[in-house]
Amino acid sequence: MAQKEPIIIRDKTQMRNWSRTMRSQSKLIALVPTMGYLHQGHLSLITQAHKHANLIVVSIYVNPGQFSPNEDLSTYPSDFQGDLKKLINVPGGVDVVFNPKNLYDYGGSDGDGDDGGEKGDGVVSCVEKSGFGHESWVRVERLEKGLCGMSRPIFFRGVATIVTKLFNIVEPDFAVFGKKDYQQWRVIQRMVRDLDFSIKVIGCEITRENDGLAMSSRNVHLSLEEREKALSISKSLTTAKSAAEDGQVDCEKLRNLVIQCITEAGGRIDYAEIVDQQSLEKVKFIKGPVVFCIAAFFGKVRLIDNMEINL
C-alpha cells in the first residue's frame, strides 16, 4: 500500500475548517487523541479508527492541564519526527496530525469572537485567583475520584477539559481511546453522554509487549532491571483473573495476591482495586463484570495496567 503523508495542522481554526469541509462532503471523521511518543498501542487505536471512519485525525499534544506541579510534565517523552514516521507507515495511514502549540493561550480573545482587550496568559492552575487565563474545567464528579484520581486529584479534570476542547476543535464523529487508561475511557464516555456530545467513543483493548508489559510512553524511562520487575504487574493480573475464573471471587484475596507479587518484585503499589466496569466503584465479591486496576511505581516510573474480568 502506498504511504500517505498526513497534513500537519497546528492552528485550531484551520483544524476546524478542515473538518467542516470534510463533513460537508459526508466524510466520517475519527479523532485519536494522544500525547505523542507513539507506540504500537497508539497505532492499534488508528487501526480501530479505520473500521469506523473515512478520515483519521491524530492529535499530538502534551496537555499541561492534567499534570500537577510535582508530576512529570517536563520529562514527558516526545519525538515528533519519529511519531510522524510511524504515522506514515501505519496501515491505512492518517489524514491529519493536529499538533497545536498551546491550547490554553487565548491571545486576547474573550470568547465572543471580538478581541476584548484581555490577555490570555496561558496559566493552567486550579488555584489561580484572578486574571484572564483559562478557568473553565469539565469535571466528571464521581468517576474522577477513585483509582488514579486518588493520587492525581486534578488529572481527570485536565483530561476531560482537553478532550472537550479537542472535540470542539476537531468536531469528530468518533473518538478512540485505549482501555489501558481504563478510568480515562470511562470518564470520557460519561462526559460524552452527560454533555450530549454527538460523538461515539470507541474503547480499544490494551496492546502488550510479547512478554506482557502493557505498552506505555513512560516505559522508556524504565531501566532494564525495572522493566523486568514491572512484568509482575501483568503476570499477577493474569494469575488473579484465572483465579477468579476458577471460583475465587473474594476481592480481598485477589488483591493480596497481586499486591504481594508486585511488592516482592520491588514495585511500590499506588493502588490495586477491583471495581465495577461502569461505575468504577469497589467490589467486595465478584458477581458481574469487573476490572482489576493497578498503579505501581518501579523506580520513579509510575505504571498503570488493568484486566477486565467478565464473570
Place this chain on the structure above:
Amino acid sequence: MAQKEPIIIRDKTQMRNWSRTMRSQSKLIALVPTMGYLHQGHLSLITQAHKHANLIVVSIYVNPGQFSPNEDLSTYPSDFQGDLKKLINVPGGVDVVFNPKNLYDYGGSDGDGDDGGEKGDGVVSCVEKSGFGHESWVRVERLEKGLCGMSRPIFFRGVATIVTKLFNIVEPDFAVFGKKDYQQWRVIQRMVRDLDFSIKVIGCEITRENDGLAMSSRNVHLSLEEREKALSISKSLTTAKSAAEDGQVDCEKLRNLVIQCITEAGGRIDYAEIVDQQSLEKVKFIKGPVVFCIAAFFGKVRLIDNMEINL
C-alpha cells in the same frame, strides 16, 4: 408580515438533525436559550438574533441543574402556550422551539452509542455519591464565585453545563444572552473561549418596563406594593451611574447610596457590588469600565439588575 409557526422539537436527536440539515444548506443558526415564561426582554434577544443568523432556535427548558433544593424550581412560572403565541408574533418569527422534557435522563445509554445496561435516574445533585445519573459539570472557576455565586454556589455550574448541552445538541453559530444576567453572560463567554466552542456569544442590553424595572419572569411573583418598592433598584443604579459620571468614583460611597435607597424602600440586599466588566472582580475606585450589580429580595422574590458604567 405573515406570522410564522415555529416547529416544536422535544427530542434532542431530532433537534440536532434539524440543525445539521440546515447547516448543510449554509444557513447560520442562532440559539436563544430561555427558561420560558417569555417577556419583552426575551423577545428583544430574538430581534438581536435575527441580525446575525438566518434561522432562530429558542429553547424553553427550566434547568433543574441550576437550582439548589431550597430554591424556587417548583414555583418557577411557566406558560408554554402563551410563550408560543408570543414567539409566533415576534417580528421575523422563530424557526424552532426546542422544548425537551428532561435533559438529564439518559435512559440507559452509557454514552458510547450502545445501550450499556445502565439506568440514568435523572438525579441532578452535587452530592450524589454513586449511581449512573448525570455527573459531568462545567465549571468556570473564577467567574462563578462572586456576585450571584456567593448565595447560589451551584448556580453557574448548572448554567454552564446546560448551555454546553444545548450547544452540543443545537450546534448553533450564535448564542444570544441578555446582559440582565450579566455574570451569566460573562461566564458563558469565558466558557466558550476556554472550551473552544465555535459559537459567537451575543450579549443584549437589558429591557426595562417604562418605569425602569428590569424585565424578569420572576416579576410576576411581586405584589403591586413590592413591585413599586422594587423600582428602588433601577432608580438607585441610575443615580449611582450619574454620580460616577459626575466624578464620584469611590465605590464605597456609590454602594452606600444604592444600599440605603433599596433598604429604605423595604428591600433586603443580597449583594451590591461594583466590579470590573470582564473579570467581575471588585473595584475600589472606578478607573475603567465597570458594572454595578445588584441582587435584592422584595418579599420572597429575589431580583437582579445591573448597570454598566463606562468611564
